[in-house]
Amino acid sequence: MPSRTSRPPFLLVPAAVLLAAAGVAAATTSGTVHEAPSAAVLVGGTAAAVLALYAPSRMRGVAVAVAAAAAGAASGHVLARAGMPRVHDLDHLWGIWAYGRSISAGAWYPLWIPYLGAGMPLFQFYGPLNFLLALPGILGGFAPMGAFKLELLEGHVLSALSFLAAARILGAGRRGSLVAAVAGAFAPWRLAVFDYRGALVEENAFLFLPLAAASAIRTAREARLRHAAFLAASAAGLVLTHLPSLFTLAVSLAPALALEEVTGERPRGRRGRRLGALAAALSAAGLLTAWWWLPAALEGGHTSVGERSAASRYFRYGEHGLAPLAPFERRLWDRYRISLPESYRAGAGSGQEPMPFYGGAVLLIAGLAAPFGSRRSGTVGLSAGALFALVLSTAPAAHALAGAPGFAQLYFPWRFLTPASVLAALALGVGADRLCREAGRWPRALLLPLLATLVVWDAAPYTGAADRIPSYDGVVHWASRAGDPAHFETSMKPVPVAVPPGEEPFRTWDLKLPPTAYSTGIDALYYVYPEWVTPVLYRTYWLARDPSVVARAGVSLMFDERRSEPLRLAARPYAELSAPGRPPDPLGPARVSRRPGLIDARVDAPESGGRLVVLEQGFPGWRASVDGRDAGRPEDDGGFMAVAVPPGSHRVVLTYGIGTPARIAGLLVSALAAPVGLAGLLVRRRRRSARRGPSADNPPSSSRGPSSSRLQWPRREGDDA
Incomplete structure (x- = not known):
């Protein structure tokens, strides 16, 4: 004592x-x-x-x-109130929404999330x-x-x-x-x-x-x-x-x-x-x-x-x-x-x-x-x-x-x-x-x-809270209004947005907050986690303000808090087949589908062949196949992906996986470290037991009384305090 x-x-x-x-x-x-x-x-x-x-x-x-x-x-009791405190990093609301939508699509650990940016490997970074x-x-x-x-x-x-x-x-x-x-x-x-x-x-x-x-x-x-x-x-x-x-x-x-x-x-x-x-x-x-x-x-x-x-x-x-x-x-x-x-x-x-x-x-x-x-x-x-x-x-x-x-x-x-x-x-x-x-x-x-x-x-x-974002329902655009600019509720007004059915992916530009339903078929191209897009896309589209440039990235709605109504753009199709001497053939939702890390398209190429362009961010880890045959890494098309298609009807599949040298190396290191570390712990424990050995003061467990067979933790100083 x-x-x-x-x-x-x-x-x-x-x-x-x-x-x-x-x-x-x-x-x-x-x-x-x-x-x-x-x-x-x-x-x-x-x-x-x-x-x-x-x-x-x-x-x-x-x-x-x-x-x-x-x-x-x-x-944290302020979080129990309606709405939420206005915080700096609202990107994370979009991240949670995109993860919830990925789960709805069957991807519990999505290597690729297609609903943010032009698709991004969010979990990787x-x-x-x-x-x-x-x-x-x-x-x-x-x-x-x-x-x-x-x-x-x-x-x-x-x-x-x-x-x-x-x-x-x-x-x-x-x-x-x-x-x-x-x-x-x-x-x-x-x-x-x-x-x-x-x-x-x-x-x-x-x-x-x-x-x-x-x-x-x-x-x-x-x-x-x-x-x-x-x-x-x-x-x-x-x-x-x-x-x-x-x-x-x-x-x-x-x-x-x-x-x-x-x-x-x-x-x-x-x-x-x-x-x-x-x-x-x-x-x-x-x-x-x-x-x-x-x-x-x-x-x-x-x-x-x-x-x-x-x-x-x-x-x-x-x-x-x-x-x-x-x-x-x-x-x-x-x-x-x-x-x-x-x-x-x-x-x-x-x-x-x-x-x-x-x-x-x-x-x-x-x-x-x-x-x-x-x-x-x-x-x-x-x-x-x-x-x-x-x-x-x-x-x-x-x-x-x-x-x-x-x-x-x-x-x-x-x-x-x-x-x-x-x-x-x-x-x-x-x-x-x-x-x-x-x-x-x-x-x-x-x-x-x-x-x-x-x-x-x-x-x-x-x-308490410095500011508050009120609750909302559906897809809502927040437009500025006359009022106290210091606080969200007095300076911003909610404007409901109707999303046309059957046009997925329906890309938006600068929609501040995500939909309340994980099943809503929209994408947030900008401004969500911009650091995880490739430099060419960042320079070409994320720094752009010209609606005609933004539309080439597949954006349909361009929001601005200074306007109640969004700017509706003639968006470039998400997937289209181009061929020499022919206008591009857009692939509608019936011919192309996508899930986290998987894009599946059906195309009909002319006799001269064609080139399928998909407005999904090109990144290491993507592989293409045509009718089940490996077609290698997709070609680059201004930061997006393209695949050469031979004449005729074909199924083109793009998959994102772990098959890059860095990912394979990381998995191997961790997979080897776990059993090696466990073996080292067992060897260390055995050596400690051997050094101690049985003694008169510490007999083998078989010679101890029945009450001694239970694991005894040493009493730490302070357990009574």
């Missing part, structure tokens, strides 16, 4: 820190919340956490898990877990908006549970772990990622970031197999959701781990063994997910992501650094705003305010101060990592690192607020747990509820 008589009164340091943090939050508050949160829900979530802190020991495990889930749900997590909403019959909100709400709950589990991995008791869960659930920046930015990939990264941080620290301290396994699994989850979040966490943790090595508690085992375990876990994550990231890396040159970023004056890392105190300024969500480049704010945008970047004064200050509460808290690395991440989000650091590998590809240095929030929440929970153990029963009974309450109070305004 730790000594309780050698410490000064417990309220001295932590009370001063909390008082200062609350004072900073109150003093820097500005603005008003456009859509206020429910006070009853927040009080209920806080009460659930406080009651769980006082739960009897025999019920505490279940109580804190339920309370953590309740805190997560309370933090955008972390596939982000769309798979929308399955409950899609299968539950929710429209894309409802499925998107349900996924966000799931993320609120699961990320809170992730913080709870991460604090337990770091050795905190159940009470301290619950404080970490509440701090993570009500981290203002996490709430901004979810309900202000709507950044689906960064939101889902919060499911894995706390576990990855905690297991990395424990692996670096002790090199235990279970911690390394947690690290491998959570890192793999980050690869399949948002690889840049793994990068920001790794950068933030690197100096933190080095500092822990010097100043932390005495590590167990040789340094080489511990670092080797860390490297092995990360390598395992990379190998097991090579099936996804290797093709994405090697075939990314066929997309326009690099060209688009290089040409943009907005996506420049050095332009988006924060003022050093911005994460401590409690600016409320009064309206929809974005991050403004530094040069724009100094010029044409002078006087305009960017989006708030509040990280939470209570969370950040108390988290950074955690090591001062107890010398044995084990929070030095966590707090140092949080501080380092905060520094990396600032403008001076952004200017210095703008040309460094990996940083420019982040686009926004404020993405480091994510690891800062994660590490600060874990430091707060673990530090409070240790402090209360050393201080005694009554301090513990007062401090932990106070911490949880202050964290919720600080973040409460950020559980």
